[in-house]
Amino acid sequence: MTERRTYDAVVVGGGIVGLCCAWRAAQRSASVVVLEREEPPAGATRVAAGMLAPVGELAFGEPELLKLTLAAAERYPDFVAELEAASGASTGYERHGALHVALDRDEAAELRRVHELQRSLGLGAEWLPPRRCRDLEPGLTPSFNGGVHAPDEAAVDPRALTAALLGALTELGVEVRSGAEATEALIDGERIEGVRTAAGEELRAGAVVLAAGAWSGVAEWLPPDARPPVRPVKGQILELRAPGGEAPCERILASERVYLVPRPDGRLIAGATTEEQGFDATVTAGGVHELLREAYRLLPDVAEMELVEAMAGLRPGTPDNLPLIGPGALEGLVLACGHYRNGILLAPTTGEAVAGMLVGEAVA
């Protein structure tokens, strides 16, 4: 006997994007179930540093992405406040600012070029000579060529954020199923009407949200032409811990090759490599070596820190680095994937956009 259930929406993927979509939809009274093959925090969320840094992540030729990330950063404090109130849990959010440092003359030339772009866009970013950088961060390497201070950049702890979202979802009675895999789409003509799970259950729904991160492009339960152009982009990352419980920097520090994100409890996240390796997510000697070397070049005190964990994850990359949010190639299919390096930052606004679509469609 096949069990059947009916929801307004089935969300496939228990990373932060899927959970935000589910939370926002449930707040609007939609009945939602989240399916996660492993367990939340899943996919790239599990290993993300949690930087909310649209200014520092700015790249040339991506004005549309900048618009999305700036809007998302602006709304993050309200999202965090609402989520922390709903769940009673901390997300580790801190608006401590970021300092991007040029370690040599070439890096300084490039950083000045980026800073010009930042200024031309009216972003909050100031060029500082080395002395003023060191006033902010006395632990910086003795020799470097200046930096850009972006005081509004922030970070969140993605694992804490996930726990808070799970708490808020529980409050609203949303099922988040771990170890639950979609294996087949229930399709009627051009319309997706739900999914069948590996356990043989039929979950019927007004809409199916594809929030499967790097795996969205190989979702075998979808017809091939309904799979979006998402590819995995490997990233390796380190978790360090200060002996005395106090991180050796106050704000996000970055060079061209590494970023360091301090956590309130004295941990420091060092990230991240960017590798096109398919679905391989192995922690490699070379990747860890590069991160340690560059972290040490930037902030020598890192050498004395405990290396707690080295991790690797797969970011969901897209051809134009923009996320895919909106209707998919089947009626009832909603895409919420392809967030590449910006998943933690863009998840709340993605959740709102998707919930709006779901409620519109499901109610109709």
Add this chain to the structure above:
Amino acid sequence: MTERRTYDAVVVGGGIVGLCCAWRAAQRSASVVVLEREEPPAGATRVAAGMLAPVGELAFGEPELLKLTLAAAERYPDFVAELEAASGASTGYERHGALHVALDRDEAAELRRVHELQRSLGLGAEWLPPRRCRDLEPGLTPSFNGGVHAPDEAAVDPRALTAALLGALTELGVEVRSGAEATEALIDGERIEGVRTAAGEELRAGAVVLAAGAWSGVAEWLPPDARPPVRPVKGQILELRAPGGEAPCERILASERVYLVPRPDGRLIAGATTEEQGFDATVTAGGVHELLREAYRLLPDVAEMELVEAMAGLRPGTPDNLPLIGPGALEGLVLACGHYRNGILLAPTTGEAVAGMLVGEAVA
């Protein structure tokens, strides 16, 4: 009610030295119990690379240590054969030889000096120009200044060896207690007659063997003047794994700053730092960075390997780098500690020496 039991010997410490002492004593019909605070493989054994390399580890001014290590290496194959037969388990023993490489002119000058000493002592070690080194190990860095090949050097897998010893001990009915701590010596005049455990049990014995590794010098259950001069010397070590299951070198490779020990299953052990840090056994960013950097300098293929684990342990150091094997400061106390960098190599001969003393004393 205090439980009391009586043995010929209580061995304090479940590292490889303690287990070898217990095995050899039990083979001579002594009744033995081993107490280990944590669980075997304990202490430095848990993180040891398992090199059996008296030629490569040779240092100036340590002729007595060389005599011990050469004798131990010569008898290792018989020990392994006997243990594998008794336990039915593999120890991972491989006599694959070692190649010590000089990465620059300074290292070449120093390596030639050591090689002269090796030759003067009649040890099996040949100086090879780079081309011949690369014939042996094609994965070596493209640029170096020659090396010394010591074909008789070997290695064992200390965790596999421990498992085999535990099997052999079980065969002989020896109790190896995990989570069991000695808290007090039972002393009568100048004689130790057993120990009291944290659980309150009294274990009476003809002899007590102190095989507590780096903790031997701070054994609070012994009177202060019965504690031997052993101090902890921290070592950090890495376990790497080849993607295809085949290690990128056939034999032990070493430079002045790192050694690489291949395992039959494609793992590669990279060791080890030597740090005077007291009882701190934290894996640090600086330590791991140094090992990865030096491993990569020696064998570039290391960069593609999986970093499986980084570990730190505490070697039992002594003032003269010689182990402390024999009667302690109390009658009935037998020392089997202070093996510093040579614990895996010297454990079997230590076990034989200690068992001889135990049987002599216990029977008397």
